[in-house]
Amino acid sequence: MAARVRVAAPEAAPAPDPAPVPPLRLTGSGTARADRLFAAVTRGAGGFVVVLVLLVAGFLAVKAAPALRVDRVNFLTSRTWDVAGHRFGIVDMLWATVTVSAVAMVIALPLAVGVALFITQYAPRRLARPVAHVVDLLAAIPSIVYGIWGILVLAPLLRPVQDALGSAHWIPLFGNEGYSTGTIFDGGVVLAVMILPIITAVARDVFERTPVAHLEAARALGATRWETIRLTVLPHGRSGIVSGAMLGLGRALGETVALYLILSKPPAGPFSPSLFAGGETFASKIASNAAEFSTPTQTGAYLAAGLVLFALTFVVNAVARWIARRGDAA
């Protein structure tokens, strides 16, 4: 950030050229002050965000502590969630959060890369803009609308897909649990639509910046359009795809209202790994119960679950950065 500020200063300085000596000194000192001020503002903004994140983490930890202290089961490995009986275990929530986001990523990532490639490489300029705008519009739809649309319209339409995949019920992920709608799969598909514009936007920006020299070199070697994309656009855009995917995954992991409306709560019973069962994610479970928080222990139990989600997002981000860096090095 600081580097960028220093680059900006010399650009501003040469502007008042005509009267050389006195104005130069004047603007020089003025620019230096502006420079310092601007640097301070950006430093403040950066610091503020860091402090904010630390405060949120601190708040969660402080509020969660009393609940974790009285927890009678292992918080990280138990499936029981019994607030009155002081038994808080998050395994089911963790599983639902991870699987619903994974379904969303599996669908959205290839689709988003495809859309971004179409917009930047294939579509005529006339068409590219409107398509890009339409995809961006998806991001403007409120998540509660996605939720209502998902459960009332999309989920019934997904029944045939679910039944077709369910014929492979020997695969644990596709086991039939007797749910009509409101499954992890339904939630994942809606989430995929929700994160599609985010991944597309980032991927598009990076694909557009593929060095022309690389493109021309590939074409000069006689590469077809697909080969050009494979040899130049995709390797160049790799880090962009990863960061777009991470932004999308962050949204998917934390999505609350849409999943709260779509996902069915499963009954207490044996654990089912199936995507065609209901589930509660960290965020949707907190939303389900937030209206009736009364005791500090109860509130703390849910905030402890929120803390795990917070940590999960960090872990996912760290892994993604590691992947991106390894890719850049290669």
Place this chain on the structure above:
Amino acid sequence: MMTGLLTVAAVAIAGCSSTSTTAGSNTGSPITGGAKTSAAAEVNCSSGTLNAEGSTAQTNAITQWINDYTKHCTGATINYNPTGSGAGIKNFTAGQVDFAGSDSALNPAKGEVAAAAQRCGGSPALDLPMVTGPIAVAFKLQGVDKLTLTPDLVAKIFTGKITSWDDPALKAANSGAHLPATKITVFFRSDSSGTTENFEKYLKAAAPADYTATPAKDSSQSGFVGQGKAKSQGVAQAIGSTQGGIGYVEYSFAVQDNLSVAAIDNGSGPVELSKNSASAAAAAATVVGTGNDLSLNLDYATKAPGAYPIILVTYEIACSTYTDPAVATRVKDFLAYAATGGQAALAGLGYAPLPASLQGKVLASINTIH
């Protein structure tokens, strides 16, 4: 602060609400019975602002009352924030709102009674039952629109001991109906709700052999089978779109979605759900509060004829003495309206009015607020 006294015919107010649907509802039975006024209710108006917060279950009722009351009492502003009973009690005891709405009375075991008394300057807080909310056991089944269920059958269906509509036990209770061999799909509430808690309390009281879980707002430990859906709307929608579906919802949602509602047989014959049968069950409740506190012990296992037993009663929680007499007058005037003229508006909103016996006690208790 200006306090004016208006006497308005209660029927006129009920008419303003434009929700009285049946011919019987504007005869003023909730107004005349028990209350010391006979044909007309007095609406005392006080101007100024009241803030209240709490139960979501009574949102529609209290919103209607606020509309009607402020229409008659210009200068009065009442805000109700439906954040949930827990939040309502918390902010009431913290002194941030003037009264609270709650699905359950203040709990001495949680220290709520003591905390509320401290907020009220040492005087006790009052639990005032104000709205009766019937809970419907709604179902969808091809060719069947009348169904009678006993508490045991309800408990067995919701805990998965009965899984098919042609189960012999169901057939025995419904000799006239043709029950198909459809699989039963149970729907329950996924979000924390007083509806879930009261439904579980009913099962626990009326079918103790078949239902053993501890009633709670969160359905996680309910022992229910099937699928949890968000809010009454989600449950009603799921039942309506699932052949063989059954679930519990607030009555108004069952009516809105045209769902069939089971009659409940607690031991003295099947009782259809209506505002009168729900009121009759509220009349079977015993007051356990001391003095002017009217916290109730609902008799879920009641065998009173014509009483529909699956109900919830939501309270307003107010101080018996406010440090600011102006606030006391405002609270008193509004709650007195709610307990008299306001009751007539309830039936159109899917609630049931207070039974006459209880209404008299509530009004007497409200009149002691100062």
